[in-house]
Amino acid sequence: MITRKQYTEVQQKALELIAKAGIHITPEEQTRIAVADFGLSDIYSQGIQVLTFFETDRIAGKILVLLPNQTEPEHWHPPVGNDPGKQEIIRALWGDLRFYVEGDDNMTEGFIPIGKEDVFRLRHEIILNPGDQLEFQPGEKHWFQAGNRGAVMYSFSTTVRDGLDGFTDSDIIRETKIIES
């Protein structure tokens, strides 16, 4: 859960990073950046900010924003019925961005959120500079993290079904609960 005050504060910080990245978004888009805390109630440590540009029954385009040193938990996009599962392209736009995928442990820049060693299993680090892209097939596990400046990237994909994503951390609840206080 996250308080309404903190939610608004995090939205504002995400907007500032999108502006730093030089990405133009419309006034309407500025009002609807979604903040996801994955039910971990620790948004500045684990979470993500998402602006959905478009989402149809077949494709979706989003801006993803990580605040400084914020981490998106390890997850994957499973098959759903006749759909083989979400295929996703990440394109780095700005900031300090690291992805972790299957492969040998070559982790040097990133860190595992405290006490979460068991649920961040991937340790193969890929540093993404602006314009660098990664492609994830359905089922391919990944997690990612910003460095000191935060990070801004595009995510383009086939059909999005965030609610059906798989997470290594069983404490995760995909829906973010906002506390009006």
Add this chain to the structure above:
Amino acid sequence: MITRKQYTEVQQKALELIAKAGIHITPEEQTRIAVADFGLSDIYSQGIQVLTFFETDRIAGKILVLLPNQTEPEHWHPPVGNDPGKQEIIRALWGDLRFYVEGDDNMTEGFIPIGKEDVFRLRHEIILNPGDQLEFQPGEKHWFQAGNRGAVMYSFSTTVRDGLDGFTDSDIIRETKIIES
């Protein structure tokens, strides 16, 4: 057909417009902007410049560039086998951009390329400002045109099969022939 010299010149002009739009592309991407003259051999009148960011068997992302007053011919994306056909999202990024779709004739800013009244049948004009988006379903005809500054936009879509697009103008050949001279 287009001469190699003109092809290179057009690529350079497209790069300049991408830079004006404030879009960062990598040095590798700068080398592979495709110029399409649709076999009409009149690139500054009818044609388009395309930079493909990514293209998988399921989705694609491109930057489309129109030079000043350049027109993309009227076309549509038909069904192909089991695929219902290409669904496409256009997001305007920069410049003067007009789309033409089915609907009443409200054309005020655009123009029909000389002598081509019969093959530009759609006259319902939509002016796109930066951040504005349009969604095209398979089979939906459209054409578009830049004003005096040119225009830069994203195209995100399901599977691309440019070679199978339908064109109102039967003179069109989708492949661009380059003359080494």
